[in-house]
Amino acid sequence: xxxxxxxxxxxxxxxxxxxxxxxxxxxxxxxxxxxxxxxxxxxxxxxxxxxxxxxxxxxxxxxxxxxxxxxxxxxxxxxxxxxxxxxxxxxxxxxxxxxxxxxxxxxxxxxxxxxxxxxxxxxxxxxxxxxxxxxxxxxxxxxxxxxxxxxxxxxxxxxxxxxxxxxxxxxxxxxxxxxxxxxxxxxxxxxxxxxxxxxxxxxxxxxxxxxxxxxxxxxxxxxxxxxxxxxxxxxxxxxxxxxxxxxxxxxxxxxxxxxxxxxxxxxxxxxxxxxxxxxxxxxxxxxxxxxxxxxxxxxxxxxxxxxxxxxxxxxxxxxxxxxxxxxxxxxxxxxxxxxxxxxxxxxxxxxxxxxxx
Ligand SMILES: Nc1nc2c(ncn2[C@@H]2O[C@H](COP(=O)(O)OP(=O)(O)OP(=O)(O)O)[C@@H](O)[C@H]2O)c(=O)[nH]1
Ligand SMILES: [Mg+2]
Numbered sequence: 583x584x585x586x587x588x589x590x591x592x593x594x595x596x597x598x599x600x601x602x603x604x605x606x607x608x609x610x611x612x613x614x615x616x617x618x619x620x621x622x623x624x625x626x627x628x629x630x631x632x633x634x635x636x637x638x639x640x641x642x643x644x645x646x647x648x649x650x651x652x653x654x655x656x657x658x659x660x661x662x663x664x665x666x667x668x669x670x671x672x673x674x675x676x677x678x679x680x681x682x683x684x685x686x687x688x689x690x691x692x693x694x695x696x697x698x699x700x701x702x703x704x705x706x707x708x709x710x711x712x713x714x715x716x717x718x719x720x721x722x723x724x725x726x727x728x729x730x731x732x733x734x735x736x737x738x739x740x741x742x743x744x745x746x747x748x749x750x751x752x753x754x755x756x757x758x759x760x761x762x763x764x765x766x767x768x769x770x771x772x773x774x775x776x777x778x779x780x781x782x783x784x785x786x787x788x789x790x791x792x793x794x795x796x797x798x799x800x801x802x803x804x805x806x807x808x809x810x811x812x813x814x815x816x817x818x819x820x821x822x823x824x825x826x827x828x829x830x831x832x833x834x835x836x837x838x839x840x841x842x843x844x845x846x847x848x849x850x851x852x853x854x855x856x857x858x859x860x861x862x863x864x865x866x867x868x869x870x871x872x873x874x875x876x877x878x879x880x881x882x883x884x885x886x887x888x889x890x891x892x893x894x895x896x897x898x899x900x901x902x903x904x905x906x907x908x909x910x911x912x913x914x915x916x917x918x919x920x921x922x923x924x925x926x927x928x929x930x931x932x933x934x935x936x937x938x939x
Pocket of ligand 1: 599600898
């Protein structure tokens with residue numbers, strides 16, 4: 583029987599990176615892992631395209647949360663289990679999401695008994711965002727309605743992964759771990775760096791060995807705080823083609839474009855819990871960029887950066903901003919970056935919607 587593990591956690595916490603790290607670790611242990619990427623956006627999205635480009639066995643469910651498409655989810659899980667013979671199936675939920683313990687795990691247990699072994703329900707947490715709900719109550723320039731989601735995601739979890747410990751000191755990590763353990767005493771807490779593969783072996787062993795207890799925590803799903811938090815979030819997705827007369831460097835384009843979006847959001851006093859972009863040139867070289875807030879440095883994975891003539895670009899912004907304003911900021915920023923680099927831009931797809939639309 584395949585083990586199925588859902589990883590929740592806020593936007594940009596590192597769910598996709600953790601799923602890749604767990605897949606790598608599974609491979610080292612002689613196990614086969616598969617990744618099921620879930621997002622509210624449609625069409626080609628950064629996360630699924632990136633995991634495929636890195637060679638991970640990946641399928642995507644787009645256009646809605648897996649909480650509301652159990653049959654579709656089960657079809658994907660069965661293919662991974664029966665055709666791919668995956669030992670472990672990892673899936674995320676859109677990073678604003680809560681409620682998958684009830685809507686996915688409980689439904690699978692009740693409606694498809696014995697088909698899948700359910701790993702403890704897991705949340706990935708970013709240390710910076712945790713500081714917001716810890717006693718220090720750090721100001722992250724995000725609407726305070728988001729605090730509900732940070733708390734609910736941890737309350738729902740049976741396993742909490744304190745990720746990105748490479749970015750904090752040992753003392754900070756200890757302080758956060760002890761706060762997490764005292765605030766969420768029923769959860770098993772692990773410290774990891776998904777990026778550096780630190781602590782991943784212990785998490786894999788835990789998820790493979792234990793099963794979800796299938797609790798029913800009261801996390802306020804559907805309540806006023808939940809509605810208020812979702813009401814603040816907007817999804818923007820864009821795909822386009824860039825062409826240069828002489829030379830195009832995808833890394834430079836993404837850097838300029840993301841900085842333009844940052845400046846547009848700052849000027850409007852808005853923020854972006856996660857802005858992701860990926861570019862692929864005509865020879866399949868990939869560059870990925872990620873920004874987890876207007877106050878944070880741009881993170882570039884530019885292993886594939888070479889000079890080229892044309893590239894396909896995907897941009898996904900998950901922002902605390904009104905849809906019309908976000909669309910204007912992003913559309914302008916992407917076009918201005920192309921103009922300033924004398925690139926011709928052919929937009930193939932754009933969507934922008936509020937989470938509650
Ligand atoms: N330094 C560091 N960065 C990390 C780590 N894990 C993830 N990141 C970075 O954090 C950013 C967000 O990571 P993702 O894995 O895309 O986050 P996510 O939770 O999947 O984000 P959404 O799907 O948008 O909700 C990326 O730039 C990652 O490279 C880590 O352990 N250390
Ligand atoms: Mg992701």
